Amino acid sequence: MHLYRFRITTDTIEDFVREIDISPSQTFEDFQKVFLESGPLSTEGKVYFYKTNARWVKQHEIAEQPMLSVSKEREVDDVRLEEHRLKLPYTHISIARFKDFVDDPHQKFMIEYRGADSYLFFMEMVKILETDSLANYPKCVTHNGDIPTKPIIIPEEILEKSRKPREQKPSFRAFAEEEIPEEEIEKEMKELMEDEVFGAIIEGKDIPSPAEAPRKLTAKEIAEEFGPEFADMLSPDEEEEYEDDDFVDEDINDEFGEDKSSRDFDDDL
Structure with missing residues (x-):
């Protein structure tokens, strides 16, 4: 009895490679369990397998439920897109056996994972080998690269990180209670009294009008x-x-006339 070896890669995670051996008589449901464990990926996410041609064009959908059932209650435009998917044959994951979907030595599949994070994986058969009767299949035989996991942050921690420290500003009471030296007060009053308008107000005099300027x-x-x-x-x-x-108002030398300061008035007559 022989086995299929599939290599799984993705463009979104650097150096990510998984190789899984599976028996032709086993189902995509069996494959999915090992694949999620090798990720690791949450089992709460949805997994969709697609048989493709050599150019990665989808030809057949294999999943727990077709994508159409997920989008029935969405907007009209989305439903129209899913109606186009009806032309794509669909098989439930529990009855889809690999031997029924492999007809090429380099058969290709696509895996769409939709959960908290979504990923697109490319799956290709790279080898047909003899089975080891003592081993349990499917089995992950190559594990390179890890799917990044996001740290769990509770709302209080998020709030604490986003909270900026308040700037402590002095209150009016602090200014009122502050003692100001008498010398400084006298200096300020002297400068104010030198102001023409303020000085007139303090001394009870009339404020000079702008016309007097x-x-x-x-x-x-x-x-x-x-x-x-x-x-x-x-x-x-x-x-x-x-x-x-x-x-x-005095005679000076300038460009308008001769200096008359040293001449007698009689000389001009």
């Missing part, structure tokens, strides 16, 4: 005060840039 002279005022030659030289953009302090 220094303003810039217009071109007309400059002409009346210093002469038209000064006003004529100002452009519209520049005329507001001059204030009273910009002009000095």
